[in-house]
Amino acid sequence: MKLTILSDNNTLIDKYLLGEPGFSCLVEAEGKRFLLDTGYFGVFAKNAKTLGISWRDVDGVVLSHCHDDHTKGLSAFFTEGPKPLLVAHPSLFRRVVSRGLFIGCPYPREQVERYFDLVLTAEPLALTENLYYLGAIPRPRTLDQDPALREGEDGPDRTPDDTALAYRGREGVYVITGCSHSGICNIVEQAKKVTGQSRVMGVIGGFHLRQLDDRSKAAIDYLKGEDIPYLYPCHCTALSVKVAMGNEMHIEEVGAGTSLIWE
Ligand SMILES: [Zn+2]
Numbered sequence: 145m146k147l148t149i150l151s152d153n154n155t156l157i158d159k160y161l162l163g164e165p166g167f168s169c170l171v172e173a174e175g176k177r178f179l180l181d182t183g184y185f186g187v188f189a190k191n192a193k194t195l196g197i198s199w200r201d202v203d204g205v206v207l208s209h210c211h212d213d214h215t216k217g218l219s220a221f222f223t224e225g226p227k228p229l230l231v232a233h234p235s236l237f238r239r240v241v242s243r244g245l246f247i248g249c250p251y252p253r254e255q256v257e258r259y260f261d262l263v264l265t266a267e268p269l270a271l272t273e274n275l276y277y278l279g280a281i282p283r284p285r286t287l288d289q290d291p292a293l294r295e296g297e298d299g300p301d302r303t304p305d306d307t308a309l310a311y312r313g314r315e316g317v318y319v320i321t322g323c324s325h326s327g328i329c330n331i332v333e334q335a336k337k338v339t340g341q342s343r344v345m346g347v348i349g350g351f352h353l354r355q356l357d358d359r360s361k362a363a364i365d366y367l368k369g370e371d372i373p374y375l376y377p378c379h380c381t382a383l384s385v386k387v388a389m390g391n392e393m394h395i396e397e398v399g400a401g402t403s404l405i406w407e
C-alpha cells in the first residue's frame with residue numbers, strides 16, 4: 145500500500161507544496177486508488193498536480209467524518225466525468241455547529257450524488273482485499289473520545305460518523321485516520337478487530353489530542369504499550385503532545401508530500 149499526504153496543516157521544507165488546516169491522503173492498494181478526505185480549500189488537488197498525481201482518477205473518496213476541513217474540498221470533483229464511489233457514515237449530511245459556525249459537510253446530499261456513487265454505511269467495508277473502511281467506531285474507552293460536544297440538529301454532537309481506514313499488512317495492521325474524534329485508541333482497536341490482526345505496525349493522521357492533558361497522557365500510554373514501529377501524528381495533534389509522545393516512543397514528522405509504502 146502506498147500513501148501520499150496531499151493536504152495537512154504542515155508542509156515539509158524543500159517540497160514547495162501548500163498547507164491548510166485540513167487533511168487529505170491518497171491511498172493506493174491492490175491496483176485501486178482511494179482518497180481519504182479532501183481538505184478545505186482544494187489544496188489536495190493543487191498539491192497532487194505539483195506532484196504529478198492524477199487525483200481525479202480515483203476509484204473512490206472516503207470521508208473520515210463530516211467536518212468541513214475534511215469535506216469542503218469535495219467540490220473539486222463537481223465536474224462532469226466518471227463518478228467515483230463516495231463512502232461515509234449515514235449521518236454525513238447532518239447539521240453540526242461549533243461556536244455559532246456551521247462546520248459540517250457544506251454540500252447537500254443531492255449535489256454530492258450528482259458527482260459520486262454514494263455509499264453511506266456505519267458498517268466496516270472492504271475497499272480492496274486488504275484495505276478497509278472501518279465504519280462507526282465503538283468507543284469502549286470513553287476517556288479516549290473527543291470531549292468537545294458540538295451542537296447538532298438532534299442535540300449535542302459527538303461526531304458519531306468519525307471513522308478511518310485500516311490496511312492489513314504482512315506483519316500487522318496500518319491505520320490512517322482523519323481527526324480521531326472517536327478516539328485514536330478506539331480506532332486502533334477497531335482496526336485490529338476488522339482486519340483480524342493484533343499487531344499494530346503504523347498509524348498516520350490526526351490524533352485529535354489538542355493539549356497535553358489526562359486524555360492525551362492515557363492515549364500516549366496506550367500507544368507506547370502497543371509498541372508501534374511507525375507513528376506519524378499530524379493535523380489535529382498539538383506540538384506539546386507530539387513532544388510528549390516523542391519522549392516515550394519514536395515518532396515521525398508529517399506534511400503535505402509525505403509518501404510512505406507500507407506492506
Ligand atoms: Zn473534525
Ligand SMILES: [Zn+2]
Nearest residue numbers: 213322323380
Ligand atoms: Zn480535522
